[in-house]
Amino acid sequence: MKARIGIMSEQLIRVRAIAIAQGKYTPGKDEPKVWYTSLNGISQILNPDNIALLRLIDRERPESVTALAELSGRQKSNLSNTLKSLSDKGFLRLEKGPGRSLKPVALFTDFEIVITQEIENLLAELQQQAA
Numbered sequence: 691m692k693a694r695i696g697i698m699s700e701q702l703i704r705v706r707a708i709a710i711a712q713g714k715y716t717p718g719k720d721e722p723k724v725w726y727t728s729l730n731g732i733s734q735i736l737n738p739d740n741i742a743l744l745r746l747i748d749r750e751r752p753e754s755v756t757a758l759a760e761l762s763g764r765q766k767s768n769l770s771n772t773l774k775s776l777s778d779k780g781f782l783r784l785e786k787g788p789g790r791s792l793k794p795v796a797l798f799t800d801f802e803i804v805i806t807q808e809i810e811n812l813l814a815e816l817q818q819q820a821a
Contacts, residue, residue, distance in 0.1 A: 691748065693781065693798035695732060696722030697805045698813075703727065705817045706809075714816060722804050724780055729803070735779050736801060740772060744781060748796040755792050 698706070703725045709715035726732045743762060752758040755773065759766040773794055776782035784792040 691796070691798050692800040692802055693724060694720070694722040694802050694804055695736075696725045696809070697727070697729065697732070697803065698725055698810055700727045702810055702813045702817070705813045705820075709813065709816050715813070721809065732803065735775055735781070740776060741799075741801070743772065744776065744796040745799045747782070747794050748799045751795075753791075753793055754787055755794060758794055 706715060706717075706725075710717065746762060747758065750758075750761055752761055755766060755770060758773075759769050762769065764772075773782060773784060773792075777784050781796070781798050783795045783797055785795055787793045
């Protein structure tokens with residue numbers, strides 16, 4: 691369960707999204723699905739504590755956020771905020787459980803950061819063609 695994460699300028703991320711929508715660019719099979727504009731941005735969400743939390747979820751498979759709070763020793767309110775952030779970024783899924791409970795499911799436990807000039811060059815070329 692490895693996520694490939696790319697780093698590229700915000701402008702080129704937009705160019706990429708538009709080119710994909712217009713059918714002018716087809717992402718490669720191994721191309722990252724998640725993009726950030728800097729290593730700093732990635733480190734804010736994928737810090738060592740959050741990676742350990744994703745691995746704990748994968749290993750223990752808790753049935754609820756309450757059960758995860760007990761396993762992790764974290765306060766439920768603080769944990770809920772972290773889980774929401776991880777879910778919003780696509781690293782975690784929160785499934786509906788019995789009643790109002792949510793079951794956290796780790797989608798990734800390992801991460802590969804990709805910084806590739808090849809993709810940037812291709813997108814810069816598409817951007818110039820559009821201008």
